[in-house]
Amino acid sequence: MRIAVDLNRCQGYAQCVYLAHQDFRLTGQEALTYEPNPDDERRLQVERAAAACPVQAIVIDRLDGAGESETS
Amino acid sequence: MTVRATVAELVREFRANGRIVIVGASLAGLRAAEALRGEGFTGSLTIIGDEPYEPYDRPPLSKQVLKGWVPADHTKLPRLREVNAQWRLGVTATGLDRAAKQVRLADGEHIPYDRLLIATGTRARQWPNPDEAALDGVYTIRSRDDAAQLQKALAAPPSRVMVIGAGFIGSEVASVCRELDLPVTVVERGSAPLVGALGGVIAEIAAEMQRDHGVDLRCGLGVSSLEGDSGGHVRRAHLSDGTTVEADVVVASLGSIRNVEWLEGAGLASGFWGVGCDAGGRAFDVNGVVTDSIYVAGDVARAPHVLYEYQFLAMEHWDNAVFGAEVAAHNMVNLEPLYRPHLLLPGFWSGQFGVNIKSVGVPPFADEIVFTQGSVKERHFAAAYGRRGRIVAAVTFDHGKWLEHYGNLIERSGPFPPPPPGWDQPPDMKPMPAEFPQPGVPTAIPDVVLTGHDPSERRAEFRPRPR
Amino acid sequence: MGVQADRIDRKKEGSLVVEETPWQQALRYANRANPYPFYEELRKTPVARQPDGTYVVSTYREVVALLHDPRVSSDPRKCPVPVAAQDEGSAEPVAEPIREALTEPTIITCDPPEHDRDRRMMTPHFVGPPQSPHLISDLEPEIRRIVDGLLDSMQGKTRIDAVDEFAYPLPVTVICKILGVPLEDEPRFHSWIETALDALDFGPEAASEEIQSRQAGGRQAVQEFGQFAAELLDRYAQQPGPGMLSAMVNDDGPEGRMSKGVLASNALLLIFAGHETTVNLIAHSVLTLLRHPEALEKLRRRPELIVPGVEELLRFESSVQFWHTRSAVEDIDIAGTTIPKGAPIFLAYGSANRDPKRFVNPDELDLERRDNQHLGFSQGIHFCFGAPLARLEVQVAVGEFVRRVENPRLVEDPPPYRHNQIFRGPRHVLVDIDGIRD
Numbered sequence: 001m002r003i004a005v006d007l008n009r010c011q012g013y014a015q016c017v018y019l020a021h022q023d024f025r026l027t028g029q030e031a032l033t034y035e036p037n038p039d040d041e042r043r044l045q046v047e048r049a050a051a052a053c054p055v056q057a058i059v060i061d062r063l064d065g066a067g068e069s070e071t072s
Numbered sequence: 073m074t075v076r077a078t079v080a081e082l083v084r085e086f087r088a089n090g091r092i093v094i095v096g097a098s099l100a101g102l103r104a105a106e107a108l109r110g111e112g113f114t115g116s117l118t119i120i121g122d123e124p125y126e127p128y129d130r131p132p133l134s135k136q137v138l139k140g141w142v143p144a145d146h147t148k149l150p151r152l153r154e155v156n157a158q159w160r161l162g163v164t165a166t167g168l169d170r171a172a173k174q175v176r177l178a179d180g181e182h183i184p185y186d187r188l189l190i191a192t193g194t195r196a197r198q199w200p201n202p203d204e205a206a207l208d209g210v211y212t213i214r215s216r217d218d219a220a221q222l223q224k225a226l227a228a229p230p231s232r233v234m235v236i237g238a239g240f241i242g243s244e245v246a247s248v249c250r251e252l253d254l255p256v257t258v259v260e261r262g263s264a265p266l267v268g269a270l271g272g273v274i275a276e277i278a279a280e281m282q283r284d285h286g287v288d289l290r291c292g293l294g295v296s297s298l299e300g301d302s303g304g305h306v307r308r309a310h311l312s313d314g315t316t317v318e319a320d321v322v323v324a325s326l327g328s329i330r331n332v333e334w335l336e337g338a339g340l341a342s343g344f345w346g347v348g349c350d351a352g353g354r355a356f357d358v359n360g361v362v363t364d365s366i367y368v369a370g371d372v373a374r375a376p377h378v379l380y381e382y383q384f385l386a387m388e389h390w391d392n393a394v395f396g397a398e399v400a401a402h403n404m405v406n407l408e409p410l411y412r413p414h415l416l417l418p419g420f421w422s423g424q425f426g427v428n429i430k431s432v433g434v435p436p437f438a439d440e441i442v443f444t445q446g447s448v449k450e451r452h453f454a455a456a457y458g459r460r461g462r463i464v465a466a467v468t469f470d471h472g473k474w475l476e477h478y479g480n481l482i483e484r485s486g487p488f489p490p491p492p493p494g495w496d497q498p499p500d501m502k503p504m505p506a507e508f509p510q511p512g513v514p515t516a517i518p519d520v521v522l523t524g525h526d527p528s529e530r531r532a533e534f535r536p537r538p539r
Numbered sequence: 540m541g542v543q544a545d546r547i548d549r550k551k552e553g554s555l556v557v558e559e560t561p562w563q564q565a566l567r568y569a570n571r572a573n574p575y576p577f578y579e580e581l582r583k584t585p586v587a588r589q590p591d592g593t594y595v596v597s598t599y600r601e602v603v604a605l606l607h608d609p610r611v612s613s614d615p616r617k618c619p620v621p622v623a624a625q626d627e628g629s630a631e632p633v634a635e636p637i638r639e640a641l642t643e644p645t646i647i648t649c650d651p652p653e654h655d656r657d658r659r660m661m662t663p664h665f666v667g668p669p670q671s672p673h674l675i676s677d678l679e680p681e682i683r684r685i686v687d688g689l690l691d692s693m694q695g696k697t698r699i700d701a702v703d704e705f706a707y708p709l710p711v712t713v714i715c716k717i718l719g720v721p722l723e724d725e726p727r728f729h730s731w732i733e734t735a736l737d738a739l740d741f742g743p744e745a746a747s748e749e750i751q752s753r754q755a756g757g758r759q760a761v762q763e764f765g766q767f768a769a770e771l772l773d774r775y776a777q778q779p780g781p782g783m784l785s786a787m788v789n790d791d792g793p794e795g796r797m798s799k800g801v802l803a804s805n806a807l808l809l810i811f812a813g814h815e816t817t818v819n820l821i822a823h824s825v826l827t828l829l830r831h832p833e834a835l836e837k838l839r840r841r842p843e844l845i846v847p848g849v850e851e852l853l854r855f856e857s858s859v860q861f862w863h864t865r866s867a868v869e870d871i872d873i874a875g876t877t878i879p880k881g882a883p884i885f886l887a888y889g890s891a892n893r894d895p896k897r898f899v900n901p902d903e904l905d906l907e908r909r910d911n912q913h914l915g916f917s918q919g920i921h922f923c924f925g926a927p928l929a930r931l932e933v934q935v936a937v938g939e940f941v942r943r944v945e946n947p948r949l950v951e952d953p954p955p956y957r958h959n960q961i962f963r964g965p966r967h968v969l970v971d972i973d974g975i976r977d
Contacts, residue, residue, distance in 0.1 A: 002150040004129050008391045008419045011473045012428060018666050018675055018927040025141075026669055027251075029452070029659070030470045031423030033136040036129055037146040044843075045676075051846045052930055054922055056912045061150035445609055447652065454609075473919050476607040493609030494617070494868025496651040 002037050002061040003046060009057035016049035016058060024049060079407070086186065087405050090115035093175055093183050094157075095165045095334075096191030097121025099129065100370030100393035104189050105155040107401035117157040118183055120175065124162035125216060131390060133219035134244040135423060139251060140227055144220035165192070168338040173365070186365065187404045190335070190347055190355065191397065193371040194328035194388060199236070204298040209306040210322045213241060225321050229254055234309050234319035236295050238265035240422045240519060242325030243278065247424035250285045257288040257317050259309070262509050264291050269518040270431070270467055272507025273441050274455065277448060277469070281425045288317075298322060327517045328388065330372050341528035345386045346372045348527040351413040353400035356527040367404055369396040374523050375414060379482065380437055380464070383522045389420050417479055418520045421472075427451050430472045432479045433465030436518050441506040442489045443498040446471055453498065454478065457506055458488025559743060562587060562595045562887075566742025566960050572953035574860070574963075575902065578890035585874040593883045594876070595861075597890040599897035599914070601874050605886060606919035610869040613921060614649045618866030618883055643800035645808040647921055648864050654920060657801065660792055664783040665717070666927060675927045678713065682932055685709050686939045694975050698950065701940075701968040706821035707814075709936055713928070714813035718806070719782020720771065728767060732811055734760035736959040741863060741885075761807075768806040772799065783809075809925075816858035817929045819964025823856035824849070824937045826968050829949040831904050838906060838941050845938040848906040849930060852937075853892075853915030855904055860889035860963045862917070888914045889963070946973040 003023075005016075012030035016023075023035040023046055038046050050058035073081075092108060094101045097119050105119055121127075128147040136142040160177065167176035174182040196212035199205035209230075211222045226233070226249065233249045235242045238260035249256035262268060264275035265282060282289045294312040301307045308318045332342040340363070341348035341356035347368045348356040353375070355366040368375075370393040374386040399414040421430045438457030446453030446469075454474050457465035462485045466478030481490050489503050564570060565577035578597060581587060585598035596602050605611050612618065646658050667674040689708055693699050711729070715722045738757025740750045775785035784806055787797060797805070828835040838844050865884040870877050878884060892913050893901040916923035923929070940947075950969035957966045 002148050004150050006391065006394075007131065007421045008389075008430075010421075011475075012470075013922050014672070015927060018672050019930075021672050021676075026672075027423060028426030028428065028470065030428035030472055031426065032428075033132065033139075033141070033423065035136070035142050035146065036132055037142075037148055044846075047843075048846050048930075048934075051850050052926070054912070054916065054918055056910060059150050059152070062153060063151045445651070452655070474607060474609060477604070477609060480604060480607075491610060491869055494612050494650070495609070495614075 001040055001043055001046065003034065003050070004036060004059045005032065005034050006057045006059065007032065009055045010053075011055055013054045015052040015054065019052055020045035020049040083405075083407060086115070087111075087113050088115060090186045091118075091184060092116070092187045092189070092404065093118045093120065093185035094189045094191060095120045095175060096189075096193055096331075096370065096372070097123070097159065097161060098127055098191070098193055098370070098393075099149065099390065100191040100193070100397040101189070102127040102149055102155070102397075103152070103394050104191060104369055104397035104401045105157055106152045107398045108405065109153055109155055111402055111405045113405050115186075117155060118160060118185075119155075119157045120160045120163065120165050120177065120183070122162070122164040123215060123217075126159070126161065128216055130214070133216065134213055134241050135248065137219045138213075138223050138226060138245065138248045140223055144216045144223065147216060165334045168335055168340075170338055170340075170363075170366070188366045189397075189400055189404065190366065190368045190372060191370045191393075192331035192334070194330050197324070197326040197329050199298070199322075199324040199326070201297065204300075204306075205324070206304075207298060207300040207306040207322075208304055209320050210298060210324065212324050212326075213245065214328070222321075222323065226252060226254060230319070230321040231255070232257060232317070232319040233321045233323065234259065234295075234317055235323045235325055236309075237325040237327065238262075238278075238282075238289070238291075239268065239325060239327060239517070240266065240420075240424075242323070243282070243424050244422060245323050245325060246282060246287050247285070250287060250425070255286075255288070257290065257319060258282065259293055259295055259311060259317075260289070260291045261294050262291065263507075265289070266429075267507075267509055268436070269520075270435050271438070271441060271457075272509075273504060274467055275507075277451065278429075281427065281451060285425045328371070330386075332372065340366065343529035345384070345521060345523040345529070346374045348384060349373050349375050351375050351377075351415065352403045352411045353396060353414055354403065358528045360527040367400040369393065369400040376525075378415065379417070379485070380434055380522055381525075383525055384527070385418065385434070385520060386523050387418050387520045389418055389519065391419060392416055417483060419475075419479075420519055427469050428472055429467065429469055430475050431465060431467045432475055433457065433463075433482045434520050434522060435465040435467065435506070436508050436520070437464045437522055438506045438508075440488065440503040442501060442503040444490060444501070445474060445493050445496055446498065448498065456481075456488065456490050458503065461488055462486065463488040463490050560587065560589055562589055562597075563743045566740075566744075568742075568744060568956075568958060571956040571958075571960070571963060572965075574889065575893055578887065578893060581887070581890060582894060586876040586878065588876070588882075593885055594867075594878045595885045595887055596873075597887040597894075598874070599891040599894040602886045602888065602891040602914060603918060604873060605865070605871075605884065606914075606917065606921075608871065610867060610871050611865050611884060612650050612868045613647060613654070613865050614644060615864045615866075616644070617650075617868060618881060643798070643804040645804045646924065647808065647812075647862075651920065656794055657797065657805070658920075658924070660794055660797055661787065661805065661924070663792070664786050664790075665924070674717075675931060678717075678928070679931060679935065681716070682709070682713060682935045683939075685712055686936050690939060690943050690975055693944070693972070696972065698969060698971050701825045701970050702818070702822045702965060703967065705936070705940065706818045706825070706968075709821070710814035710817035710929075710932055713932060714810065717783055717928070718809055718813065719775070719780055719784050720810055724767070728764060728810060731760040731764040731767075732815065735764070736815075736957065736962060739959055739961070741960055764811075765803060765807055768810065769799070769803045772803055772806060813925055813928070815962050816923075816925075817932050819858045819962060820852065820856075820929065820933050821936050822965050822968050823858070824852045824933060825940060825947075825970070826949070826954065826965060827852060827856055827904060828937070828941065829947060829970065830952065834904050834906055835941060838938075842938060842942065844906045845934050845941075847908065847911070849933050849937065850911050850913060850915075851904060851906050851908050852933070854898070854908075854911060854913035855892070856963075857889045857892050857913075857915045858962065858964065859915075859917070860961055861885050861887040863961065886917075888917065943976045944970075944972050945976060947971070 023038040127149045164178040196214035232255040235258045264279040267275035330346040335342040349368040353367045374384040376382040377385045440458045454471045561577045561580035565574040581597040738753035867878045916926045948971045954965040
């Protein structure tokens with residue numbers, strides 16, 4: 001699956017880190033890095049993380065990763 | 073049929089069967105394509121990209137990808153909706169014929185358009201000496217391939233990394249090196265890291281941060297030359313103070329160059345800082361006349377901004393690409409009075425040395441700075457930038473939850489210094505000079521630049537007054 | 540302002556009719572089940588000064604702005620007594636037993652830098668160290684086991700109380716385990732909490748004999764509760780045991796150890812807030828879904844909707860309706876009003892979450908709502924400390940309730956509500972059922 005985090009919106013609440021720590025990590029108190037293309041097996045955790053973001057900064061693919069088929 | 077009905081019919085026809093070409097297949101190009109479909113555009117859509125990859129996200133490249141956590145090909149951007157486009161990937165646009173309304177491609181093809189979106193972004197500025205730049209072990213970082221190669225080099229591991237230029241990217245690369253426990257030397261022409269973007273006061277804090285993390289930071293210096301071994305691999309750098317540094321990986325992080333060369337001769341207001349456009353994303357021609365069919369979005373756009381005396385702002389920011397693309401897409405399939413402005417308060421972030429640096433507004437517009445909250449010592453603070461008694465920008469170090477407040481003040485052109493907080497006041501709350509360097513230091517070019525009031529950098533073509 | 544002045548004049552003339560503000564009406568016990576029409580009225584004045592000098596903020600934009608405004612303090616010590624406008628003949632300042640009984644601040648009642656440091660010290664013990672923040676997600680099997688047990692014990696019944704038999708036992712069991720509070724002490728602290736909450740009132744009924752008579756009891760309950768927490772901490776200081784409290788008493792982190800008083804206050808906060816709000820959220824979720832059969836059916840067909848669904852329930856029936864310890868440390872100009880320095884500020888989350896300027900059709904329940912940036916857990920530095928735990932508990936509990944309970948029907952609507960206005964929730968939710976699926 002594919003995600004992106006709008007880190008302009010992110011305020012470091014770390015809810016995603018608690019819910020999906022394999023795909024979201026904090027360095028220090030506030031600096032977030034993430035796996036932009038998480039394993040599909042972890043979709044539930046990643047969706048929980050996205051729903052829990054207090055500033056709704058996590059964008060999840062709405063095509064279930066179907067983007068590639070369009071590419072010539 | 074009335075004129076009004078005819079125009080409405082034309083808009084309907086264009087939305088149903090028009091041809092839109094987007095040059096640039098990165099964040100802005102993709103989001104524009106999605107927004108066009110979201111606006112109900114069902115005509116043909118062509119997206120041209122010079123890289124062979126579908127759109128991917130760049131910010132992770134200099135952080136989690138370099139660190140070796142995330143593979144470079146794991147950066148494909150999430151899709152928000154089907155775009156049903158013809159993707160022309162791996163082919164460069166080489167020219168624009170406005171009279172024929174065609175984009176020329178490197179493979180000789182001509183792609184006709186009714187409306188064109190220019191979203192060609194920027195590329196990394198290469199090390200200026202081509203022979204030295206060609207040495208093995210010399211890298212720049214902008215693309216997915218750049219990041220994959222540099223990551224591999226860092227994992228080798230090298231005996232020492234040299235980073236030339238301590239802007240945001242250079243500093244992030246240095247930070248990753250220290251996280252990987254690699255020795256790293258950073259050479260910066262300016263007085264300190266991030267000085268162009270955040271001014272000397274904050275840059276001094278960034279410098280301490282780097283040194284505390286074991287970076288061999290050398291400021292006020294340049295690299296005069298790079299030296300390779302007989303195998304063509306870089307071995308050392310000669311600095312402008314006569315010293316040398318042994319390094320087997322060199323990262324030239326010298327800022328970016330706008331991809332406008334393909335517009336040469338097209339008569340658009342394109343130049344060093346990108347393509348001039350109005351606040352709705354409509355491109356200006358070289359004489360400052362707005363075009364009807366050509367739009368600009370993302371890093372390559374420069375547009376006047378109401379908060380900064382209507383100077384043309386050139387922004388290399390993630391959300392500028394997203395919102396600029398959405399606005400341009402909307403305006404491409406609507407007519408006045410439905411045009412929307414792209415009014416975005418600039419904002420960026422950078423994670424480095426365990427600290428989240430965030431900013432809103434345009435710091436280099438300021439002449440003064442004041443610490444407003446928290447502790448500089450703990451690198452946990454907020455500071456506001458001011459110009460002539462009003463707040464124009466703010467920066468936070470691990471204080472991002474407060475940034476929104478400063479954004480509100482900037483949008484309302486609030487007073488500078490801003491009203492003091494009720495608690496956690498820094499010991500010294502006196503405004504001081506923000507210490508931005510004189511323009512012209514290439515490594516110190518900020519990520520958001522005020523590029524003046526001229527729509528075009530070229531002299532307009534004056535005509536004799538008719539008699 | 541004209542309306543208010545008019546009201547005051549009538550009062551001065553000795554008229555017996557004093558019109559209540561929408562906020563005062565919303566706080567009346569009779570309106571506890573449905574304060575929303577009064578909130579709608581309240582939002583016409585986004586920042587509304589009340590007769591006792593409190594400023595109530597009810598619109599989304601303004602609430603968010605003040606949550607991020609460093610001129611707002613959360614520390615009641617900086618606003619010792621709410622500024623009652625005596626000349627306007629309002630009621631006496633509200634007595635607040637919890638505030639009075641606690642000598643040391645908790646993380647929700649202090650400002651940076653104390654707040655930031657204390658929260659930094661507490662966080663790793665709650666969610667795990669930064670490198671492996673999985674303490675909460677590791678609890679999922681345990682939470683599922685408890686929920687299964689609660690539903691199993693409903694087998695054979697035709698009527699259940701979704702509060703006493705379901706919403707309450709889960710969070711209280713989980714928080715006791717996390718903190719290391721013996722579960723056998725539950726009846727004691729449950730009674731202290733109930734007594735204290737019933738004594739707290741910010742509305743026109745605060746002056747009533749009934750509430751006044753509860754004040755002394757409420758104060759005593761908080762004192763006993765505080766003593767209980769302190770003794771527990773002492774025990775763990777001598778003999779370390781399982782759970783977060785023992786760890787915090789004994790561990791010296793990089794920033795040192797919390798003082799005993801601060802730790803005791805925060806222990807009390809964690810025990811209380813660690814379950815009370817979750818109880819109300821589970822109870823409200825069951826109630827709300829039974830009121831919206833189409834949403835209930837949708838959730839039964841698509842169980843994955845529990846994830847966005849819980850966010851919507853947090854918005855729809857916020858467990859913390861407002862917060863009352865904030866005040867202005869400087870004059871603040873907002874929404875055409877100036878909140879004067881020293882004035883208490885109540886941020887009305889329950890109203891902001893129904894603000895039509897922020898949420899499309901805010902009074903409709905939409906389990907798939909997009910752009911649901913609700914304030915159910917607040918925002919800014921005081922964002923709910925327990926949010927990751929609460930979400931997990933409610934997702935599992937409500938998800939399993941929907942899956943396993945056969946043909947649930949609400950017995951009375953509205954159900955009886957508890958007295959407290961901040962921690963708003965039903966006292967009982969009686970549900971008739973046909974059985975429990977496996």
